[in-house]
Structure formats: C-alpha cells, structure tokens
Amino acid sequence: MATWKLPLDVIIDILIRLPGKSLLRFRCISKSFRSLIDSKDFINLHLSRSIKTSSNRSLVICSDLDYNLKTRFHSLSLDSLGGGDDDGSIIDLRVNEMFDIIIGSCNGLLALKNYPKGIILLNPLTKKHRVLPKFYRDLHGDKPSLHGFGYDVGSDDYKLVRIHVFKSPVYHIEATVYGLKVNLWRRIKNIKNFPYSWADHSYGGNGAFVNGALHWLANQNQDEMINDLILAFDLNIETFYSMPMPGFGNEGGGGELSGVYVLKGCLSLLCKYSEPWDLWVMKEYGVKDSWSKLFTMNENGYRVIPLAFSSRGDKVLFQKNSKDLCWYHLDMHRVESFLVKGPSDVHVCVDTLVSPFAETNSLTMGNAITEFSMAGFSVFPTFFEIKNWEWADFVNRNELEKVKDQ
Known part of the structure; x- marks a missing residue:
C-alpha cells in the first residue's frame, strides 16, 4: 500500500479546502482528525477561506407550512444552481416548533424567530441548535421591531439585537x-435623543451585517412613511450611527429605498423607481464616494431582493416577489429564471462547523498538532479512496505529489 507522510500544515491546507459535509465525515477517520477538525482554530481557518473564495455557500430556503403546521427548510448549494441538477435537501431542525422568519445568517449560523416562544440559533450543516432565553420582558412597540444578528470581533461573540419604538x-x-457567551438579554442604556425612526412597511426589518455592524433602512422623521437613510449599529461599542448615502439625489429622482443588503461582504442598497431597480454597492465601508451603481434592472415586481454574486462574479442571484429565484447576468443585462419556486424567505449561509454554543471545544489546534505528532500520522490513499471520494479525487489527480514538491 502506498503511503505518504505529509507535514501537518499540508494536511490542514488540504482539509480547509473541502466542503463542510466532507469534514463531518472526516471526523470519523481517527481521534487525531476529530480533534483537529473540532478545534476552534481550524474552524476559523475553514470559515475564513470559504468567505474569501466565495465557496461552500448554500441557500437556506424557508417554505410554507406543511400539514403538521411546521415551516419546511431546504438547503440548496449555490454552486449547483447553474446546472440545476441539485434540488437540495430538507434540513431537519429537530425542534418541534413553527418559525416565522429567518432573522439573519452569520458565519454559518442562522437565527430563527418563533412567535411567541423566542429565537433559536441553528447550524444547518451540523444540525446543532440552541434555544435562546426569552426576552427579559415582552415588548409591543408602535412600529414593527428591527432585528439583527452578527459577530463582534472585539469580544469574539455572536450578538442578536432587537429594537422597539x-x-x-x-x-x-x-x-x-x-450575547452568546453570557447567554443573556440586556438592555442598552443611555440611548437619549434618538433621532431615527422607520416606515411601518419597511422590508429592512432584519439587519444587514457588514463590517462589524448591523444596518437597516430608516428616516429622521417620527411620522415619515418613506425611508431615506441607512441606520447602523456597531456591535462592539454598541452605538447607533447613520451611513453616508449614494449621490443619486433621492429627493428629486422619485426613487424609493427598497432594502439594504450584503453582497460579497459589501453593503448594498436597492432603490426602486416606477419601473426599474438600481442596485448600489459601497465598495469601501463608510466612504461616501465609494458608492457605485452596479446595474439597473427593468424587472416587474413589487419586491426584489439581491442575495449573492455567483462564484465567477458575473451574475447576481436575487429573489423576486418573495417566491421566484433568478440570476441577473451583469454582462448581458438579462434575467434568467430557474426551477426553484415558492420560497417565502431565502438566506445565504456558509457551510461551516461553527457551533451555536459558546462553550466550544477546549482543544486548540496546537493540542491537535501534538496529537498528530505523537500518532505519527500517515496518509493512506487507498483508505481514503474507500471512505471519501473527495480525498480520492485529490489523490488520483496526483495533487499530493505536487504539494509534496512545493
């Protein structure tokens, strides 16, 4: 049997390139593999590469209630949409509750809202979920609530935000x-002279997470029915601020801000006119002059939601009228529909091993490296050919020899 004894850094570089589903299977190879893949450092490396390369992305599709009055969730690979040969697989939440909306997605975790029982955090890949404690008190404001879910780099913590007027x-x-670490809701104090409000019909109730902050459409008039600015909340210092707007002259142009979104890590803004839609992207966060109009789309429909760029960056995936999924071709300026119809809510989610529990595995990658060294781990291609086609494909293309020579 042919054997390669690879340096551990090469093994890690190979593993972080694999899909999350493959990593779940690779955990069964040995205790050393499981320790490595479960370590927080490795999970972060895999997450960072997935985000940087726009890979391992899935659409989590929330469909209508089934006969058991449960919302059905499907997962569909973004890479498979071009061929249309993957109809996705049903995600089993293993929680017998009815969920109203997806509040947001961050680093492979979904925040799902259930009325009136509360919120859960779910990793749709690992199926692990956490039921959050109920709000410290029920609130019924005079406007629809704003919600948001994101990650605070400063405190290394995942946070959910809820705002009432x-x-x-x-x-x-x-x-x-x-905060996920303390597993508690707390009230933000010292919010005085808050000058912002938002239209009752706002579609931007779920915050767009970009650059460590959540973003919603808002305005500065308590009785205004039109949103004309972007309200932001910094998750680290927990303060509100407004974002600079594109120079499209909204007052004189007759357009209406339809929603604020995230495209390839950049803040994006959709502006609707009587017929066309303009999609703007802020290429450098916080810089007014970096706003750029990506395209104008003449598409009928009362609501359009941009979701993601294609892996090549030549198309934008969007949802029309809360049901149909379509591609917009940037070079040909045309819309292509495909056979995924009927979803009421869609979110892009990265397939990662991030846990919804703050009590992550105490094993670091340094400990895992020690385990590998003590085990004298060697790679047996024949074993992987039997157990995992991903590794077999890597071996059969002689990639191992190339890596060894680098």
Whole structure:
C-alpha cells in the first residue's frame, strides 16, 4: 500500500479546502482528525477561506407550512444552481416548533424567530441548535421591531439585537442585545435623543451585517412613511450611527429605498423607481464616494431582493416577489429564471462547523498538532479512496505529489 507522510500544515491546507459535509465525515477517520477538525482554530481557518473564495455557500430556503403546521427548510448549494441538477435537501431542525422568519445568517449560523416562544440559533450543516432565553420582558412597540444578528470581533461573540419604538408617553426607543457567551438579554442604556425612526412597511426589518455592524433602512422623521437613510449599529461599542448615502439625489429622482443588503461582504442598497431597480454597492465601508451603481434592472415586481454574486462574479442571484429565484447576468443585462419556486424567505449561509454554543471545544489546534505528532500520522490513499471520494479525487489527480514538491 502506498503511503505518504505529509507535514501537518499540508494536511490542514488540504482539509480547509473541502466542503463542510466532507469534514463531518472526516471526523470519523481517527481521534487525531476529530480533534483537529473540532478545534476552534481550524474552524476559523475553514470559515475564513470559504468567505474569501466565495465557496461552500448554500441557500437556506424557508417554505410554507406543511400539514403538521411546521415551516419546511431546504438547503440548496449555490454552486449547483447553474446546472440545476441539485434540488437540495430538507434540513431537519429537530425542534418541534413553527418559525416565522429567518432573522439573519452569520458565519454559518442562522437565527430563527418563533412567535411567541423566542429565537433559536441553528447550524444547518451540523444540525446543532440552541434555544435562546426569552426576552427579559415582552415588548409591543408602535412600529414593527428591527432585528439583527452578527459577530463582534472585539469580544469574539455572536450578538442578536432587537429594537422597539414607542411614541407615548414620550417618543423613545428600547434596544436589547443578546450575547452568546453570557447567554443573556440586556438592555442598552443611555440611548437619549434618538433621532431615527422607520416606515411601518419597511422590508429592512432584519439587519444587514457588514463590517462589524448591523444596518437597516430608516428616516429622521417620527411620522415619515418613506425611508431615506441607512441606520447602523456597531456591535462592539454598541452605538447607533447613520451611513453616508449614494449621490443619486433621492429627493428629486422619485426613487424609493427598497432594502439594504450584503453582497460579497459589501453593503448594498436597492432603490426602486416606477419601473426599474438600481442596485448600489459601497465598495469601501463608510466612504461616501465609494458608492457605485452596479446595474439597473427593468424587472416587474413589487419586491426584489439581491442575495449573492455567483462564484465567477458575473451574475447576481436575487429573489423576486418573495417566491421566484433568478440570476441577473451583469454582462448581458438579462434575467434568467430557474426551477426553484415558492420560497417565502431565502438566506445565504456558509457551510461551516461553527457551533451555536459558546462553550466550544477546549482543544486548540496546537493540542491537535501534538496529537498528530505523537500518532505519527500517515496518509493512506487507498483508505481514503474507500471512505471519501473527495480525498480520492485529490489523490488520483496526483495533487499530493505536487504539494509534496512545493
């Protein structure tokens, strides 16, 4: 049997290139592999590469209720959409509840809202989920609530934000933040003279997470029915601010801000006119002059939601009228529909091994390296050919020999 004894850094470089589903199977190879793949450092390496290369992305599709009054969730690989030969697989939440909306997606975790019982965090790849504690008190504001889910790099913590507006007896807001590490909701204090509000019909109720902050459409008039700015909340210092807007002259142009989104890590803004839609992208966060109009789309429909770029960057995936999924070809300026119809809510999710529990495996990658060294681990291609086609494909293309020579 042919044997290669590879340096551990080469093994790690190979593993972080594999899909999350493959890594779950690779955990069964040995204790050393499981320790490595479960380590927080490795999970972060795999996550970083997936984000950087726009790989391992899935669409989590929330469909209508089934006969058991449960929302059905499907996962569909973004890479498979071009060929249309993958109809996805049903995600089993293993939680017998009915979920209203997907609040957001961050680093492979989904925040799902259930009324009136609360919120869960779910990793749709590993199926692990965590039921969050209920809000410290039920609030019923005078406007629809704003929600958001993101990751605070400074505290290395995942946070959920909920914002309510009250018009009486005095106009004020109340904002609460949930931190995964402490597993508690707490009220943000010292919010005075809050100058922002938002239209009751806002589609941007779920915040767009970019650059460590959540973003929503808003305005500066308590009684205004049109949103004309982007409100942001910094998850680290927990303060609100407004973003600079594109120079499209909204007041005189007759356009309406339709939604704020994330495209390839950049803040994006959709502006609707009587017929066409303009999609703007902020290429450098916080810099007004970096706003650039990506395209104008003449597509009928009362609501269009951009979801993601294709892996090649030549198309933009979007949802039309809360049901149909379509590609917009940037070079040919045309819309291509495909046979995925009927979803009521769609979010892009990275396939990762990130855990919804703060109590992550205490084993570091340094410990895993020690385990590998003590085990004298060698790679047996024949074993992998039997157990994992991904590794077999890598071996059969002589990639191992190429790596050894580098």
